[in-house]
Amino acid sequence: MPSQTVTFGIPYPLPTDPVSAGADDMRAIAETVDALPPLGYWTSPSAGTVETAGGANVRGGIVAALGTGRDLWLGADVRGDGSPLIRFGADGRATLFSSAAANLETEATFRAYGLFSSGHVFVDQTDIGAKLLFGSALDAAIYRSGAGALYADASLSIRGDGSVVGPRLGVSNNIYVLNGMMFHDGTTYDVQLIRQAANILKSTGELRADSYVVAYDGNAGVRSYLGADGASRAALVLGADAVLSREGAGNLVTGGRLTAGHVRAGGAAAGDQSVDVVQAGAFPAPEASVIKLFAQFNSGKLWLVAQWPGGARTTIAQEP
Numbered sequence: 001m002p003s004q005t006v007t008f009g010i011p012y013p014l015p016t017d018p019v020s021a022g023a024d025d026m027r028a029i030a031e032t033v034d035a036l037p038p039l040g041y042w043t044s045p046s047a048g049t050v051e052t053a054g055g056a057n058v059r060g061g062i063v064a065a066l067g068t069g070r071d072l073w074l075g076a077d078v079r080g081d082g083s084p085l086i087r088f089g090a091d092g093r094a095t096l097f098s099s100a101a102a103n104l105e106t107e108a109t110f111r112a113y114g115l116f117s118s119g120h121v122f123v124d125q126t127d128i129g130a131k132l133l134f135g136s137a138l139d140a141a142i143y144r145s146g147a148g149a150l151y152a153d154a155s156l157s158i159r160g161d162g163s164v165v166g167p168r169l170g171v172s173n174n175i176y177v178l179n180g181m182m183f184h185d186g187t188t189y190d191v192q193l194i195r196q197a198a199n200i201l202k203s204t205g206e207l208r209a210d211s212y213v214v215a216y217d218g219n220a221g222v223r224s225y226l227g228a229d230g231a232s233r234a235a236l237v238l239g240a241d242a243v244l245s246r247e248g249a250g251n252l253v254t255g256g257r258l259t260a261g262h263v264r265a266g267g268a269a270a271g272d273q274s275v276d277v278v279q280a281g282a283f284p285a286p287e288a289s290v291i292k293l294f295a296q297f298n299s300g301k302l303w304l305v306a307q308w309p310g311g312a313r314t315t316i317a318q319e320p
Helices: 019-034
Strands: 051-053 059-064 072-076 086-087 094-100 104-106 129-136 138-145 147-152 159-160 164-165 179-182 189-197 200-203 213-215 224-228 234-238 242-248 251-254 261-267 274-278 290-298 299-309 313-318
Touching: none
Parallel strands: 274 290
Antiparallel strands: 051 059, 059 072, 072 086, 086 094, 094 104, 129 138, 138 147, 159 164, 179 189, 189 200, 213 224, 224 234, 234 242, 242 251, 261 274, 290 299, 299 313
């Protein structure tokens, strides 16, 4: 047998070979084919069968019939450009195929289980900026923005432990929270930021700010700041022009007028003498160790009166 096929090297007889050598020629062909890999043969499970396949889903491939609902189809995608395609199951709805150069796609749900490994799904291990994209417009993405940081290009809703974060409802940069935000110190959740009632936000622990705390920001007339004044002093700024600042240890100062119904000076410790400046329509009740100063109308004139701890009163000055 002087000749053989180019691809697999299968020997075949020539017309000039003697008929008496026919048995030897057939044995040589059979032994050559038998030594080849088991082409077109499904080895596991042993009860499975393999047949050529065509039809609506796979073109020019094979089907491994492994039992009800467990078929494996290998072929080409007849809906597109004929790219390699794998279909799973009797209905072929679970697919894995090449949708474009360097792209692997599935039309079904993809799940990772940890039966023989950790069950992880790894994305962008080479740090090239790959994203998980969602939607037909590919406008919602989740990706690694830096070491230990996960970033979302769209609204992000998180559901768990009764909490919901998102969506933005058409207003950019807002976060909507239901039932509170819990913060973890590595051991336990020890502080919460919760909605206590309508328009009321509460912290279950200490709340700090490195800059201003602003109230009624949308109304300039009643807007209030807790922070610092123009001289970098701790201050409470009310409205557009009323400022109460800390001028030094134990001292408060304001550049405007301070109106109060009752001001007490001194009396920080037991037994100290105190002076009250009070607004009184009638004589105020006397108090031990307290001198009370108040203004009173008398005979159409304004009088400045001091009332002593025992109740006696002295006129300090009167309107001319």
